[in-house]
Amino acid sequence: MVRFKKKRPFNVLVFVLGIILINVGAQYFYIRFDFTKEKKFTLHPSTRTILKDVSKPITITVYLDGDLPAAFKRLKGATADLLGDYTAYAGSNIRYRFINPIAGLSGAVLDSTINNLYQNGIEPTSLNIKNDNGFAQKTIFPMAMVEGDGQGYAIKLLQNLDATGDYEENINNSIQNLEYLFTSAIQKIETGNHPRIGFTEGNAELSDQQLSDAITSLSDSYEVGRVNLDMIDKSGLDKLNMLVIAKPQKEFTEAQKYKINYFVMKGGSVLWSIDQVGAELDSMGRNAEQLAFNRKLNLDDMLFMYGARINYNLVADANCTEIPLSTGGTQGQIQMAPWIYYPLLMPDTSSILVKNIDGIRSEFVSTVDTIGVKGLKKSILLKTSPFNKVFTTPKLLSLQRKAYVAEYYPTLA
Structure with missing residues (x-):
């Protein structure tokens, strides 16, 4: 008979030593594993590249700390995990800390501190916290400040606060x-500068009023203005980083197209936000009908050269958003109803441009064909559901006709 000696004490010692070594190593190496299918907690390659190239000392102060409700503890924890990942790539060039800026303060000192923070873009959020006596108000700062090279940028960690308190x-x-x-x-x-974005004008593009929200939002990070393609010269184009062509309705001249092409060939970017088909919901008459017509913008050859063709058609999709419709009667009641010509476009979540974005409402959209052009890379960012139909234009649109989901069989559009 062969007897084996017990090695339990030795195994326990090895296990304990292993745990100690892991904890010691964790002080010098930051590793976080992402087991989610969508890789939600994995930094995008472009982010990793930016972090590896950081050459200036950057300090990040997060003002979300102290006694927080459970939901905000989760936001704080996610922020800490993300910044831990950042330091893993940027090293000592990025340092961060969490503070509660009003801890222990009261009276005039508290008011003065909140006012000073507000002047620097750090805005407070008031919460109604339920307790045994009903509700108590609590002020927190779901904000952060990123500082470096004499610059500072305030960041709102909490987006679109729900007024219901959920x-x-x-x-x-x-x-x-x-x-x-x-x-x-x-x-x-x-980079130390703000890229310049120019919204074109002169071809019946969207007005300043219609673009007001976009321009205001972009102005936090970019220099934004209008660009008249008939008046701007090459030196003016050289100062721009991007052109936005927003829903033009008049035909482009060859001279205007030459300037756009010059801008692209010099390394500029163009956002083409154009409708090949003209249709507006508020243009429907008493009969609730409208003829969707093809627009002549004289851009087909230019887009083809860039590897894209926007077709003269309309996409209808069973996965769509709703519009208000009058149901008639003496009360003039309004009822929400699905409108197949407002497809809900779903993003390709693998792209950082649309990562973590939900479905996007669209209005009277056309299909886009990609064309093989040597040296050009194309990425599809938004797409319809499989339950869609494509209609050639001109086409008569009617609010009277009911659409049935069964009509919209899967296609490749």
Whole structure:
């Protein structure tokens, strides 16, 4: 008979030593594993590149700390995990800390501190916390400040606060947006300038009033203005980083197209936001009908050269958004109804441009064909559901005709 000696004490010793070594190593190496299928907690390659290239000391102060409700503890934890990942790539060039800026303060000192923070873009959020006596108000700061090279950028960690007080959905969306917010601020500090964006005018594009929200939002990070393609010269184009062509309705001249092409060939970017088909919901008459017509913008050859063709058609999709319709009667009641010509477009979540974005409402959209052009890379960012139909134009649109989901069989559009 062969007897084996027990090695339990030795195995326990090895296990304990292993745990100690892991903890010691964790002080010098930051590793976080992402087991989610969508890789929600994995930094995008472009973010990793930006972090590796950080050359200036950057300090990040997060003002979300102290005694927090559970939902905001989750937001704080997600922020800490993200910044831990950042330091793993940027090293000592990025340092961060969490503070509660009003801890222990009261009276005039508290008011003065909150006012000073507000002047620097750090805005407070008031919460109604339920307790045994009903509700108590609590002030927190779901904000951060990214500073470096004499610049500072305030960041709102909490996006689109829900007035009902249910923060769960808001915080879920906010967590998904953290990487974009911090990376954008770091990139601004590294580049030291604000890229210039020009919205074209002169071809019946969207007006200043219609673009007001977009221009205001972009102005936080970019220099934004209008560009008249008939008046701007090459030196003016050279100062721009991007052109936005927003819903033109008049035909482009060859001279205007030459300037756009010059801009692209010099490394500029163009956002083509154009409708090949003209249709507006508020243009429907008493009969609730409208003829969707083809627009002549004289851009087909230019887009083809860039590897794209926007077709003269309309996409209808069973996965669509709703519009208000009058149901008639003496009361003039309004009822929401699905409108198949407002498809809900779903993003390709593998792209950082649309990462963590939900479905996007569209209005009277056309299909886009990609064309093989040597040296050009194309990425599809938004697509319809499989349950769609494509109609050639001109086409008569009617609010009277009911659409049935069964009509919309899967296609390749």
